[in-house]
Amino acid sequence: MTALEVRNLHKRYGHHVAVNDVSFAVEEGEIFGIIGPNGAGKTTTVECIAGLRKPDSGSISVLGIDPAKGRAEVRERLGVQLQESSFPDAIKVAEALELYSSFYRDPADWRELMERVGLTQKRNAHYKALSGGQKQRLSIALALVGNPKVAILDELTTGLDPQARRDTWSLIERVRDTGVTILLVTHFMDEAERLSDRIAVIDGGRVAAVDTPAGLIAQASAVQQVRFRMRQPLDKGVLTELPDVTDVEITEGRWLVTGRGQLLSSVAGALARAQVVAEDLRVDQRNLDDAFAAFTGRTPEAREPSERRGD
Amino acid sequence: MRALLKMVEVETKLFLRDSATVMFGVLFPAALLLGLGAIPALREASPETGGLRSIDVWAPTALVFGMVMIAVQHVPAVIATYRERGILRRLSTTPAHPRSVLLAQMIVAFASVFVSAALMIFLAWAVLDIAPPERPLEFLVAFVVGYAALLGLGMMSAAVVRTSSAANQIGTLLFVALMFFGGAFLPRVLMPDLLREVGEFVPPGLQALTAAWSAEAGEITATAGGQPFWLQIAIMAGIAVIASAIAAKLFRWE
Numbered sequence: 072m073t074a075l076e077v078r079n080l081h082k083r084y085g086h087h088v089a090v091n092d093v094s095f096a097v098e099e100g101e102i103f104g105i106i107g108p109n110g111a112g113k114t115t116t117v118e119c120i121a122g123l124r125k126p127d128s129g130s131i132s133v134l135g136i137d138p139a140k141g142r143a144e145v146r147e148r149l150g151v152q153l154q155e156s157s158f159p160d161a162i163k164v165a166e167a168l169e170l171y172s173s174f175y176r177d178p179a180d181w182r183e184l185m186e187r188v189g190l191t192q193k194r195n196a197h198y199k200a201l202s203g204g205q206k207q208r209l210s211i212a213l214a215l216v217g218n219p220k221v222a223i224l225d226e227l228t229t230g231l232d233p234q235a236r237r238d239t240w241s242l243i244e245r246v247r248d249t250g251v252t253i254l255l256v257t258h259f260m261d262e263a264e265r266l267s268d269r270i271a272v273i274d275g276g277r278v279a280a281v282d283t284p285a286g287l288i289a290q291a292s293a294v295q296q297v298r299f300r301m302r303q304p305l306d307k308g309v310l311t312e313l314p315d316v317t318d319v320e321i322t323e324g325r326w327l328v329t330g331r332g333q334l335l336s337s338v339a340g341a342l343a344r345a346q347v348v349a350e351d352l353r354v355d356q357r358n359l360d361d362a363f364a365a366f367t368g369r370t371p372e373a374r375e376p377s378e379r380r381g382d
Numbered sequence: 383m384r385a386l387l388k389m390v391e392v393e394t395k396l397f398l399r400d401s402a403t404v405m406f407g408v409l410f411p412a413a414l415l416l417g418l419g420a421i422p423a424l425r426e427a428s429p430e431t432g433g434l435r436s437i438d439v440w441a442p443t444a445l446v447f448g449m450v451m452i453a454v455q456h457v458p459a460v461i462a463t464y465r466e467r468g469i470l471r472r473l474s475t476t477p478a479h480p481r482s483v484l485l486a487q488m489i490v491a492f493a494s495v496f497v498s499a500a501l502m503i504f505l506a507w508a509v510l511d512i513a514p515p516e517r518p519l520e521f522l523v524a525f526v527v528g529y530a531a532l533l534g535l536g537m538m539s540a541a542v543v544r545t546s547s548a549a550n551q552i553g554t555l556l557f558v559a560l561m562f563f564g565g566a567f568l569p570r571v572l573m574p575d576l577l578r579e580v581g582e583f584v585p586p587g588l589q590a591l592t593a594a595w596s597a598e599a600g601e602i603t604a605t606a607g608g609q610p611f612w613l614q615i616a617i618m619a620g621i622a623v624i625a626s627a628i629a630a631k632l633f634r635w636e
Contacts, residue, residue, distance in 0.1 A: 122475070123471070146475060147477050153468065155471070156467075156468035156471055156472035157467040157468050157469055158469060159463075161395075161400065162392065166392055166395065169388070170388050171476065173385045173389075173478075174385045174476045174477050175477060217477070
């Protein structure tokens with residue numbers, strides 16, 4: 072069943088087109104990632120889904136309901152963790168959870184949720200006194216306190232240290248295991264790759280690609296390269312005759328084999344049959360960063376660490 | 383309803399944790415009056431104040447101090463902070479409308495000035511022998527309507543300011559202006575008639591409060607060209623309604 076569907080979404084601010092014909096569908100129980108550079112339209116898309124902005128055209132369906140029409144119903148069932156949202160400095164962890172749970176018809180047990188995100192020890196701590204990771208965990212818990220079917224998590228781990236990020240990731244995986252559909256907006260490739268079942272790459276207000284992380288990498292890395300060193304002499308033809316290989320270069324005993332498909336196993340098999348030993352055998356491993364660059368024409372490093380609202 | 387009650391509970395706790403506001407808004411009016419009451423000269427009947435003690439005539443001003451503090455300084459600053467930091471935005475994604483947080487703010491603001499006023503009136507009576515309001519019902523009406531007018535001004539400021547620091551600046555300006563007419567800098571008895579009459583149009587309507595508290599003090603501060611009591615109340619009610627409507631119209635959630 073489709074939990075969330077966006078079809079031909081358009082949104083402009085004055086002359087700036089923020090979202091230009093975005094469509095995707097999120098299946099129930101999956102973690103669907105949205106990645107894209109700054110100003111790509113990710114946050115605007117999410118804000119339209121959350122009912123915070125009205126799309127210019129196109130349709131959105133959250134569990135079969137249009138958020139612009141059935142706002143109240145969507146708010147009951149959609150949990151939102153916004154990028155730029157906060158809580159009063161002096162509110163205590165337990166108070167925030169209890170308060171937010173009072174908003175919903177059929178809330179989750181907030182004490183259990185507090186335990187699940189590991190904040191029971193901090194129940195009487197003021198929001199102000201929490202670390203970045205603890206604030207983020209509280210924000211996730213508050214997004215889940217209404218027992219939502221679908222949760223939107225926007226820039227979940229921005230500003231967190233590596234350990235806190237990993238903890239947050241495993242928390243999200245546990246949430247998914249309870250059956251919540253998750254829409255994850257991020258600019259971290261490793262985060263999208265680790266958590267998402269499928270990913271939409273959004274660039275310039277458009278969807279550049281939708282696939283599984285592995286599928287995106289495969290799409291982007293049609294060309295692969297294998298490198299190794301070899302002291303024994305070997306005829307280049309042994310490799311060039313392989314169907315997967317397109318090019319072989321040899322410089323002072325260093326081989327660079329370019330090709331596609333199952334390049335590594337083809338090369339390794341041929342070398343074994345020729346009974347030669349390759350040293351330092353390496354595949355230039357493509358990752359989601361490369362895929363991202365291939366789809367958007369940008370390197371992930373060139374982007375800002377955080378995206379402002381209203382892009 | 384459950385959400386609103388919970389919100390009032392949490393906002394009350396947050397208010398009590400804000401020690402500066404509790405001190406200045408709730409406790410300071412009583413402390414101020416007691417402090418001035420400790421000066422023997424102000425406890426003596428003087429012909430300038432028509433045979434009453436200065437402290438008798440000045441008591442309503444101390445009360446206004448707490449009202450103004452909370453309505454035009456505290457409440458707008460809290461709401462501007464909530465808006466600036468995305469707290470209202472976050473609330474608008476839940477089934478609770480952020481309107482309920484404004485309502486909760488106003489309920490807490492009302493409750494806190496009631497406590498402030500009750501404390502001050504009690505201590506004024508117990509320590510300084512200033513009689514409690516002679517016409518309690520009229521005093522209550524003047525107090526509530528006057529405070530609603532003040533809160534309307536505060537909400538107008540809260541509706542338009544973009545940042546909490548801007549809210550604080552506007553709040554300070556309003557505070558000084560309102561307290562001037564409230565007689566904090568120059569006792570109203572010593573003000574020219576014109577200023578006193580203008581003051582009848584300035585929230586919270588000190589002349590009505592004074593007159594309901596003590597008819598004698600009211601006569602001293604009243605002017606020949608002043609408006610009758612219920613007209614003053616009607617003016618305050620009008621300001622409350624108009625200011626709230628403007629605030630509601632201008633209000634930005636983000």
